Amino acid sequence: MRECDRRDFLKGALSAAALAAVSHGAWAQGDDEVRHAVIGIGNQGRNHCGLFSAVGGCRVVAVADVDPERREAGRDIASEHGPAEAYEDFRAILDDDSVHSVSVATCDHWHTPVALAALAAGKHVYVEKPCSHNLHEGHVLAQAAADTGLCVQHGTQSRSGEGIQEAMVFLAEGGLGTLRAAKAIDHQLRAPIGRAEPEDPPPGVDYDLWLGPAPKVPFTRNRWHYNWHWFWDYGTGDIGNDGIHQLDVARWGLGAGLPLRTTATGGQLFYDDDHQTPDTQVVTYDYGDRYLIYEMRLWTPYPLEGHHNGVAFYGDDGRLDVGGDGCVVTYAGGDTERLGGGADTQANVGNFVECARAGDPAGLNAPISEGVVSAALAHLGNIGTRVGRPLEYDAETRSFPGDEEATALASRDYREGYELPQV
Ligand SMILES: NC(=O)c1ccc[n+]([C@@H]2O[C@H](COP(=O)([O-])OP(=O)(O)OC[C@H]3O[C@@H](n4cnc5c(N)ncnc54)[C@H](O)[C@@H]3O)[C@@H](O)[C@H]2O)c1
Structure with a gap:
């Protein structure tokens, strides 16, 4: 599509906020190369530098990290493919109109703030999981993505795994008969x-x-670095770290969104250290006719039920395991069938770049509209564990009616100068 055609098309489709974003940013400037930047250069940010550089027609032109050693490491990886700038402050990248898209691979508490600022600057966003640090942020981020019409991909890469995609079709077509439960195992x-x-x-x-x-x-x-995962001010515990991958697949296979009711329990049976988040957690998400059960033990040096991390779906006609061995069906009679492989991060990144280049969020495999719901399940599990009673979340009022303590945990107090950016 010619550039002016695409702009005209967008004008017809987008809101005032979207048009402001498009005219401010430069993602639709019509050059063939997608100029990408990576914000947060820990292990995952360094992975992003490699993964985005490996996509044809995409180049990592900038990185940002508050830690000088890390941003230099990111620049070294990106520089193997062409010139790249390294910044301390990610806002310098957002001010650069020649950057089309960004990855957010910071600690969890920065995911939504950076993603919102990037959307306001007209950039497409690949945001690592969990996309939000609390329930409120998820609502704001999903709305901002919808309002701007920009591509926002979530780092839940199972959605781009061909074998998992096939397995989800198998479930949707009734391959296990009536599906009654899924267990997300961490x-x-x-x-x-x-x-x-x-x-x-x-x-x-x-x-x-x-x-x-x-x-x-x-x-x-x-x-x-890394251990922030285990402090509530920055992280979301392992349910928002590895667990969210399993929750995302389980929810996808069950065809489920937010639950009617969440019952959670957990604590520290193993750690006696600075950890604030639990090492043991069991959460049941009640959908009325289906249950999603999350089971986490971080002190288990051996696989249980055939899994370290994985999902088991239970239907009247059999079971489907989605785990390290790919996707395997065990029918009620004992026969087994292998359906395919696992998650595919390179494909998730490639799909994002393709959609960003086309300006087409509808083609995203892991759109933020799904990502925020999977992140919400992690937050519900954590809030339920912290308050120690069943929860009923009302997405309309963004609260737990009658439960002030739980409602307070649905958002946070933002430090002055670091409030959520307006999009
Ligand atoms: N999709 C996946 O499978 C997958 C795998 C690993 C990690 N992740 C996610 O990636 C994120 C990063 O994980 P990690 O293991 O690399 O953590 P990490 O702590 O090693 O790296 C985070 C980096 O972000 C930087 N940072 C923090 N605030 C910043 C800011 N305001 N501006 C710029 N840089 C900032 C830190 O200095 C650090 O270098 C996490 O949210 C994690 O959940 C996803």
Whole structure:
């Protein structure tokens, strides 16, 4: 499609907010190369630098991280394919009209704020899971994506796995008869983190920017790279880390959205250290005629029920396992059938670039409209575990009617200067 045709088409389809975003950003400037930037250069950000560089017609032209060592590592990977800039402050990337799209691979508490700022700047966004740090952010992000008409892909890459796609069709076509339950299993051994004393942040690190919306507290090594997952101010525990992949597949296969009711329990049976999030958690999502059960044990050094991480679907005519061995059906009579392989991150990235180039969010395999619901299941599990009673979430009022304590956990207090950006 010629550039002016595409702009005319967009004008017909988009809201005022979308038009503001398009005219501000440069994603529709008509050059063939998709110029991508990666924000947050930990393990996953470095993966993104490689994955986006491997997509034909896409180049990583900029990276950002508050940690100088990490942003230089990202620039080194990107520079193998052409010139790349490294920034401390991601907002410099958003101000650059020649950047079309960004990845958000920061800690969880920055996902929605960066994604919203990028949408406001007219960039397409690939946001890592979980796309939100709380329920409120999910609503705001989904709305912003819809309003701008930009592509927002979620880092739940099972959605781009061909074998899993086939397995979901198999379920939808009644391959297991009536489907009554799915179990999302997160069993693995995660080492304790010990206890860390406050100290100065590493030299050159902008720790205030790393904290962002979270309260200002002294730096410790445990609240820092990767281990932030286990602190409520920044992370979402393992249910929002590995568990969300299983929840996403389970929900997809069940054809389920937000549950009627959530019952959660959990705690620390194994860790005796700085961890705030549970090492053991069981959550039941009640859909009336179907149940989704999440089971997490982080102190399990062996597979249970054939899985470390995976999903088992239970129907009247058999069981489908989606796990490390791919997708395998066991029929009621004992016969088995292999349906295909697992998640595909490269395909998820490639699908995003293709949609960004076409300006077509409808083609996304893991659209944010689905991502926010899977993230919401993780948040519901955590809120239920923290308050210790069953929950009924009302998405209309974004609250748990009659439960003030749970409703307070549906959002957070944003530190002054780090409120959610308006799109
Ligand atoms: N889709 C997947 O399978 C998958 C796999 C691994 C990680 N992830 C997700 O990727 C994210 C990153 O995980 P990780 O293991 O790389 O964590 P990490 O802590 O190693 O990396 C996060 C990086 O973000 C940087 N950062 C934080 N705030 C920033 C800001 N305001 N601006 C710029 N940089 C900032 C940190 O300095 C750090 O280098 C997590 O949300 C995680 O859930 C997804």
